[in-house]
Amino acid sequence: MFTIINEINNFFSYLNVNLKFKNRIVTILASLPTLYLLRFVYGYYQNENYVRAVLFALLFLFFAYFIVLNYLYYFKNKNVSWDLTRLIDRFVPEGVLLKEEAAGQPHVRPEAIRGKELPVQTTTRQDLDLLHLISKLVDKEKLPIHDLNKEEGYYIDQYCLLPYYHIEELNDNELLITAGTSYDDLKPLGKTVLDEVHPPFVPVGLFLTGGKFKQNGKIYKEPYQLHLMVEEKHPADWEETPEIGSRVKRHHRK
Numbered sequence: 001m002f003t004i005i006n007e008i009n010n011f012f013s014y015l016n017v018n019l020k021f022k023n024r025i026v027t028i029l030a031s032l033p034t035l036y037l038l039r040f041v042y043g044y045y046q047n048e049n050y051v052r053a054v055l056f057a058l059l060f061l062f063f064a065y066f067i068v069l070n071y072l073y074y075f076k077n078k079n080v081s082w083d084l085t086r087l088i089d090r091f092v093p094e095g096v097l098l099k100e101e102a103a104g105q106p107h108v109r110p111e112a113i114r115g116k117e118l119p120v121q122t123t124t125r126q127d128l129d130l131l132h133l134i135s136k137l138v139d140k141e142k143l144p145i146h147d148l149n150k151e152e153g154y155y156i157d158q159y160c161l162l163p164y165y166h167i168e169e170l171n172d173n174e175l176l177i178t179a180g181t182s183y184d185d186l187k188p189l190g191k192t193v194l195d196e197v198h199p200p201f202v203p204v205g206l207f208l209t210g211g212k213f214k215q216n217g218k219i220y221k222e223p224y225q226l227h228l229m230v231e232e233k234h235p236a237d238w239e240e241t242p243e244i245g246s247r248v249k250r251h252h253r254k
Contacts, residue, residue, distance in 0.1 A: 027070040034063040073128065109159055115204040115231035120177060122190040122226070129187050130224055134211070136181050137163070148214040155212040159227065165206040167228075177228060179206060192228055204229035 037060040044053035069083055109117075122130070134156070137143045144157040165179040166186050173194045178186040194201075210224040 023070065023074045027067060027074060031067050034060060034067060113159060113204065113207065113229055115229040118192040118228045118230055120190040120192050120226040120228055126189050127223065130189050130226070133179060133181065133187070134224060140181060142181070148219065152214045156208065158209045159207045162206045162208055167203055177206065177226065190226055201230040201232055204231050
């Protein structure tokens with residue numbers, strides 16, 4: 001049964017299927033063999049084979065735990081404090097296995113994107129919120145995507161501009177980055193520091209890299225990354241735009 005679920009998951013990876021929808025289907029399908037484990041628990045218990053009954057009960061609880069996590073996230077859009085998967089980031093470098101499988105996918109910044117890049121620091125929860133946001137933006141046709149059944153490369157254009165974002169000051173050298181499907185539903189996605197730049201600076205844009213891509217006929221995935229680009233403010237070139245260090249929301253060039 002688990003082999004069938006894995007094949008279905010691989011099948012969805014070759015289709016232009018919404019990531020959230022795919023994970024909902026996989027979560028439902030995974031619950032079926034998990035519930036079936038209870039039959040073994042009951043059978044071994046009836047036969048007084050208590051050791052195997054306990055082992056299968058523990059196996060059931062293990063799979064049920066992840067099914068509940070997936071249900072809360074993909075069906076209810078909730079993150080929980082008892083999500084132990086966050087511990088993985090402390091021991092396994094993010095994306096290390098993907099880099100070994102599919103090397104040679106550099107993110108070359110287009111020359112048209114000028115300015116200096118500020119490092120964006122994120123938490124595991126914010127990474128999950130970013131995945132959810134990207135899924136909704138794709139559904140709303142707000143991001144440029146490609147059909148991986150017909151071509152190789154990334155599913156989403158690299159260094160594409162997130163359409164709705166907001167930057168505000170946390171303290172003298174720390175900025176909070178939020179983004180959403182509109183300016184009415186912005187969520188925190190990370191923060192950045194101004195240690196190596198000096199105001200006045202204005203944002204050029206908040207750009208996205210990573211995600212699903214096709215190489216040599218195979219589908220791979222790598223973590224999404226945010227790139228905040230800023231440029232020194234020149235009064236002759238820019239309208240009265242709030243500079244970094246004050247509150248920044250929208251930026252329009254003459």
